[in-house]
Amino acid sequence: MEKAEQARRTPRSRWLVDGFLVAMYLVLVALNTPRLRPFTDYRPYPVGLFDPRTGTYRIPPNTVVPFQNYHADNWEQLVPALLTILLLPLLRRRPLVVAACLGLTELTVSMQQASGNARYFAFVAADIVVLNIALNRPRQTSLKAGALVLAGALGGIITFPPGSSSLLNTHVVVILLLTTVAWLVGNSIRERRADAVRQRADASARAVANERLRIARELHDMIAHSIGIIAIQAGMGNRVIATQPGEARRALQAIEETSRDTLSQLRRTLTALRHGDTEGTPTDPAPGLADLDKLVASTRHAGVLVIVEPSGMPRPLPGEVDLAAYRIIQESVTNVVRHSGARTCRVAVEYGQEAVTITVADNGHGVLGSGGTGFGMVGMRERVTLVHGEFSAGPQPGGGFLVRARLPVPGFGTVFGSEPVPDRPGDQSSATHSDTGSDAGSDAGPETNSEKMPDAVPAPTAPDRTDGDQ
Numbered sequence: 001m002e003k004a005e006q007a008r009r010t011p012r013s014r015w016l017v018d019g020f021l022v023a024m025y026l027v028l029v030a031l032n033t034p035r036l037r038p039f040t041d042y043r044p045y046p047v048g049l050f051d052p053r054t055g056t057y058r059i060p061p062n063t064v065v066p067f068q069n070y071h072a073d074n075w076e077q078l079v080p081a082l083l084t085i086l087l088l089p090l091l092r093r094r095p096l097v098v099a100a101c102l103g104l105t106e107l108t109v110s111m112q113q114a115s116g117n118a119r120y121f122a123f124v125a126a127d128i129v130v131l132n133i134a135l136n137r138p139r140q141t142s143l144k145a146g147a148l149v150l151a152g153a154l155g156g157i158i159t160f161p162p163g164s165s166s167l168l169n170t171h172v173v174v175i176l177l178l179t180t181v182a183w184l185v186g187n188s189i190r191e192r193r194a195d196a197v198r199q200r201a202d203a204s205a206r207a208v209a210n211e212r213l214r215i216a217r218e219l220h221d222m223i224a225h226s227i228g229i230i231a232i233q234a235g236m237g238n239r240v241i242a243t244q245p246g247e248a249r250r251a252l253q254a255i256e257e258t259s260r261d262t263l264s265q266l267r268r269t270l271t272a273l274r275h276g277d278t279e280g281t282p283t284d285p286a287p288g289l290a291d292l293d294k295l296v297a298s299t300r301h302a303g304v305l306v307i308v309e310p311s312g313m314p315r316p317l318p319g320e321v322d323l324a325a326y327r328i329i330q331e332s333v334t335n336v337v338r339h340s341g342a343r344t345c346r347v348a349v350e351y352g353q354e355a356v357t358i359t360v361a362d363n364g365h366g367v368l369g370s371g372g373t374g375f376g377m378v379g380m381r382e383r384v385t386l387v388h389g390e391f392s393a394g395p396q397p398g399g400g401f402l403v404r405a406r407l408p409v410p411g412f413g414t415v416f417g418s419e420p421v422p423d424r425p426g427d428q429s430s431a432t433h434s435d436t437g438s439d440a441g442s443d444a445g446p447e448t449n450s451e452k453m454p455d456a457v458p459a460p461t462a463p464d465r466t467d468g469d470q
Contacts, residue, residue, distance in 0.1 A: 010034075015265060017089075018089075018090055018097070019179065021086055021089060021090060022087070022101060024086060025086040025101060027107070028086070032076075032079045032080060032083070033112045033114070035076055036110065036112045036114035036115070037113060038112070038113045038114075038115070042111065043064070043065050044062075044063075044064045044065075045059045045061065045062075046062055047066060048060050048063060050079055057109070061387075074117070077114070077115065077117050078121050080105055080118065080121065080125075081122045082125075083105075084129065086124045087102070087129075087458060091129065091133065092099075092136075095133045095137055095142075095145055096144055096145055098129060098133075099126075099148040102126040102149050103149050103150075103151055103152025103153070104152060105126075105152070106122055106123060106126060106149070106153040106155045106156050107121055107152045107155055109156065110159065110160040111156075111159075112158065113299070114162075115135050115158055115162065115427070117145060118181070119157070124178070126149045126153070126176050127149070127179055128380060129145075129149070130145055130146045130182045130186070131185055132186065133145045133146075134187040134188070134190060135186035135189055136190065137140075142186065143183070143186060149353060151237055155176060157171045169311045170335070173234045174278050175453070189459055190348070195408060218327075219266075220379055223262060223266070223343055226259070226261070227262075228337050228338040229254070229258050229298055229301065229337065230258055230259060231338070232337060232338070233252075233258075234255060235255045236303065237251035237252055246399075250288075250301075254301040254302075258301075261378055285427055285442070285458055287326045287330075288317065289317070289322055289349060290327070291326060292326070292329065295329065296308060299333055301335060302336075302337050303344065304337050304343060305345075305346075306333055306347060307345070307346045310348075310349045311348065311349070311350045312351030312352060313351050317356065317409060318409065318410060321407050324355060324383040324384065324389075324468075325358055325405070328360075328383060328403070328405050329358060331358035331376045331379065331380055332347075332403045332433060333347070335376060336362045336364065341364045342362035342363050342364040342400070345360060345361060346359075346360070348360075353406060353437055354406055354409070355406050355409055356409055357387070357404070357407075358403075358405045358407070359402065359403070359404045360403045361396065361400060361401070361402045361403075362400045363396075363400035364400055364402055365402060380393075380403070380405070384406075387407050387408065388408055389407040390406040391406075392404050392405075393403070415461075446466055
């Protein structure tokens, strides 16, 4: 009840304070402007004013000449402009009220036939307020404020022109230009700020989306491989538990090791996500091509022999390239285990002068029936695109499936930052493979191979490479 009563009293108190400030401003302006009014003064010329060029008197002797004078000096002419300070607290809440008060002041000062200096001092103060309103308020509000100030200034200048009437057009043009420039400067700065805020928001949204995709790829590659191995081992153990208990025991041990390793990786990933960063979180280094032996061992337990064939001069790779190469091999081998039916597959790692080329081939024969909706092939393509490489995947002419990725390496003669090179016309697109995928853990590629189990696989025949691939 007390909060509600306070909320009701707050707007009323604000209205009282704002009304008091406006009334004080208008009263002070009304008290000060009469001093800006000119009066007629007289200057005597007892000896006259003689012009030696013409030899005559321009003003005869003993003549009194009337002229216009002002009581207000330069400081007093600044008072209407200085009184604008009283209205500054209202700028945030009631900008149009402030603009209307300033327009009324301009008209009042002009009605007193004040000097041009006094009028322009008040007008410059009003233009500064217009600039502030255009800087912080929407365009519609700032336009209304500029129109109110302009109406008061132009009305006073046109109705009560200062000095010679021949200068009226000049005064009008100057007032229009000053008000227009003040509004344009404030509005352009406001729009530039708003555009910068939008760009920062878009950049943050893109960063969040990229991070979500990165986490999704890591979880998919980490879990899909392990679950595939566990499923194969569980199926084999279930078939031989009655006749070959030793084989069943080894299958259960492989399941235990794989599941423990997967749970450990998953726990570290979720802990990092919960904390918002990895500071203070115990994590292992990201996997790379140096961990292929462990991948080969886990795949061998699932009944698929992976033959790794390195070529070229092995060398350390940047972290993102090393991780991308490992994950591509892991996903391809997982698809071979789960979908191809092949007993062996060959993994070729070629260290070229400008890039590392990964080739994974098997001799499976594809999945029968309708395809699935997995993300394995999409994830591999994304990883290759992020490092500006080339990717291709599709059935081989002699049977089986071939996955090939070329990953440029900075320092090998290649610099990141160029546009990704599109797949060769002969390469199969991911849309071709997505029609024959199997499950949510995989997308296509080797996933399009069936549960047929041949005993051997011929060496993969990599597609023709360009000179940069050698």
